[in-house]
Amino acid sequence: MTNIAEQREIYAGIDTHSDTHHAAVIDHNGKHLADAEFPTTPAGYAALTAFILMYGLLVRVGIEGTGSYGAGLTRHLTTLGHQVIEVIRPNRQVRRMNGKSDPIDAYAAAKTALTEPHQPTPKSGDGNAEQIRYLFTARRSAIKARTAAQVQIKSLLVTAPTFLRERFRDATDAALITGLADFDIRPYPKQQGVVMALRALARRHRYIAAEIRSLDHELGTLTTSTNPALAAAAGVGPVTAAQLLITAGDNPDRLRSEAAFVALCGASPIPASSGKTNRHRLNRGGDRQANSALHRIALVRMSHEPRTRAYVEKKRAEGKSSKEIIRCLKRAIAREIFTLLTKEVEIPRVDDLRPLRQALGITLQQAAEHFNVWMNKISRIERGLARDDEFALAYREWLETSAPTS
Secondary structure, three states: OOOHHOOOOOEEEEEOOOOOOEEEEEEEEOOOOEEEEOOOOOOHHHHHHHHOOOOOOOEEEEEEOOOHHHHOHHHHHHHHOEEEOOOOOOOOHHHHHHHOHHHHHHHHHHHHHHHHOOOOOOOOOOOOHHHEEEEEEEEHHHHHHHHHHHHHHHHHHOOHHOOOHHHHHOOOOOHHHHHHOOOOOOHHHHHHHHHHHHHHHHHHHHHHHHHHHHHHHHHHHHHHHHHHHHHHOOOOOOOHHHHHHHHOOHHHHOOOOHHHHHOOOOOOOEOOOOEOOOEEOOOOOHHHHHEEEEEHHHHHHHOOHHHHHHHHHHHHHHHOOOOHHHHHHHHHHHHHHHHHHHHHOOOOOOHHHHHHHOOOOOOOHHHHHHHHHOHHHHHHHHOOOOOOOOHHHHHHHHHHOOOOOO
């Protein structure tokens, strides 16, 4: 019996929870072999793995919730060399037909591991992308808290005493926060409550704003070191780069194809044809945060990148609407981002351009006049704040030809 078990191919499914995981094992014919419950501790992970391996050669494990309750177990099994796939929770109609319990869900996950080997590969969560995810989560909550503080300040000012309303009536947001945070409450003992409340909210806003700046700096440093080509791409800032790295995960090789990544980002065109109408519509599925990142990149390029602006004008001449143009742009940007995420892409060196220009005694104004561009463009390229590979190459060639020959 032992020899039979050692040679039998098995598939496992795991229903994950906060304190316990329920594991089920089936053979290659789908026969139920065993199921059991284990605690979500390192010892529990080891016991769960040993339990599964008692019944044969493990081919695949299907885990529900690899990005939440099952993250620790997923890392444990992956480290041991087992293939793990992510099991998508079935819709309510299917669950209503089959019933609901931990063993039922575990056996359903095992069946998925047997019959659907091409389910998504979970993120490994063991590299910089996971660190970026934590920083990004903290930043997102800080943004919400800062916005809430600002909304509360303006709401309280509506019913505040006249001297406060008039003093800050025409103030900018920055001046409003600074003025209230440093407001002296001593001359107004009768309005002490409202002044203290507004001052507390303004100081909270200022503190959170400093926290956001610190998180942005860390995100910028970490995204640049993780994928310098992505961070330097046109229209990609630290926040959008961070979101795209989070979407791809620490193992971007799990993205099987460019089309799969585009679908993951919700940027794949969806057919919406009927009768004489032949068109595609926006995809409302996928990772909406990644879709939002692609949308921001598209808007930036539409405003500042000549190639993109020419493309937009061409599509408008063809009768495309703004939504259709942005959909096409997001599809093209996703194709570019996929390459940057999955391949080593070298970026031109720019950190030596400014020292070279200064050594030649050439001013920014002279360089800008030669290329007929704004000085700010050259300055940003020299500092690595903007990327234009073609221009950077031409700029380098001009500086090198301007160097005196010995």
